[in-house]
Amino acid sequence: MRWSQTYIPTLREKQSDAELISHQLLIRAGYIRKLAAGVYVYLPLMQRVIEKFSNIVREEMNKAGALEITMSVLCPAELWQASGRYETVGKELMRLKDRHDHAMLLCPTHEETVTHLLAGELKSYKQLPLNLYQIQVKFRDEIRPRFGLMRGREFIMKDAYTFDVDEASFNRSYQAMVDAYFAIFKRAGLDVIKVESDTGTMGGKEAHEFMFLVDTEAGEEIILTTKDGSYAANVEKADFRDLAEIKTDSEMKEMRTVDTPGAATIEEVTAFLGVDPTRLVKTLICMADGKPVAALVRGDRDLNEVKLKNALSASELEMASPEQIEECTGAPVGFAGPVGLKDVPIIVDPLVTKLRNFVVGANANEKHIVNVNIDRDFKATRIVDITLARAGDAPPVGDGVMIAKRGIEVGNTFMLGTKYSESLGAKFLDAEGKEHPCIMGSYGIGITRTPQAVLEKYHDRKGIIWPSSIAPYLVELIPLNVQQEAQVQPAEAIYKTLTEAGIEVLYDDRPERAGVKFNDADLIGMPIRITIGDKSLKEGKIELKARCEETVELVPLKEILAKVRKMAERLK
């Protein structure tokens, strides 16, 4: 492709509203333009990256036995009402009405569509297993879109769905997808780790996320993992063993109320009473589907809202407002406690049950209660793990402690069970003629997010450095001065030779000065650069340079094809 014939609007100055280096580079290098918050136009270079990555995904999916289809972006609301997600997904769902006032939505994912499709088609176990996938645009009305393609309201995703007759068959299907995922990300230049994750509104029993680990704020997810990687989980999912040494009293002491003027936070109360935070118990008032719940965690620990939400089977969970807290406890924020709390379920973390003579709020302004004991002084409605794991905790099994890392979620896999096949009727007859719902799985890869994640790693001060597997073009060809026939002639010859050999070349035929061309080349980041200039041309040679290396190789014109192939092989 000749530069003069395509559209690559590079910018000299950076865009102030792009925070991540990867986002910045996509804009400056002329890959994307923003249309609205979280909505982007993909320009020619980005389009090629998307196609390259999509093709890698296709190859690996097809190899794993998946079948590509295309489902509609639009979906009638009824299907989502049938699965229950029309309500549970809430405001993230892009809803609309057609001219007949019929409720529709723009799909954020396609479990309902694909399950409904098969519900009308599936008859026999002989048709299974089945794995259907598509690469298509998705919509999520994100609360706050940011970071360019990382968190958009419209984005492209590969989503696959498996249907199996039993657990054993399902496990094979799931493992095939996991294997394919590792292969896909590796080919795109990313080392990823698989971590346990919460299933969220997707439902089902287990889920995994594929994380690309980064040190920057691009890593929106926190991962806890052992050093050897034997355990790895998203922090909101992570199980743990608490290693804190707790000094407990042998005898229960008499409970009494004490004044704690001006001490509302854990820090203030521990300082005031002169006790360790582990001797305090936090009482957090939450609203679960509109109803108040008291959650008790040890003073030095934090609540894991996802765990609490799951324990309560709630579809919406949020911290109560100060007004709601006052209404519920009769005291301002900071003095809630379980003793004497009426008509509010009390969910207690197991770490709290090990404590004796602890401190809680007294449900009265500036008062706390000391020497409180569970069962004697209040009853737990339920005892369940609701504590957020943290670095320094032990993994649920195995030695050592967990460390925290940041990651970008580039893929996920869900074990859906029969949630959708039952509610939407995807059932089959077994060999005995008995009807069963399919065991399902769903599998996503961010097609637009992943290349941006790649850029978080593959760049330098001057611009992008694409891995050749997903680069828009393998080679950028630069005659430094197109006024000189002596440069244009070999440039045209090389362009022809390489193109005919099936090598993708971006030929910078613009009448720009050398500096402009070099800077643009470094910015847009093609893996191999061929430079034609007077200096080396005098010796009958042209210059070959890898974007990721400093050294320049001088090669005779005739050998260029062989040398480019050799370098391409080396860069793989």
Place this chain on the structure above:
RNA sequence: CGGGGUGUGGCGCAGUCAGGCAGCGCGCUUGCUUUGGGAGCAAGAUGUCGGAGGUUCAAAUCCUCUCACCCCGACCA
């Protein structure tokens, strides 16, 4: 949803407090020169100052409403 901020030519911004010819840099067009790391000179083009309403002799500027975008928050009592 709450708080803060920003909307001025393609991009980046000044001008707003204190009303009085709509500016600067980059980019763009044309010509000449230049040509190995974002060239020089010259001549140009490009704006409903986010939108609507109001105050005023006069509004980018003051007032009211509104829209869009950005940042922070919406767990850690």
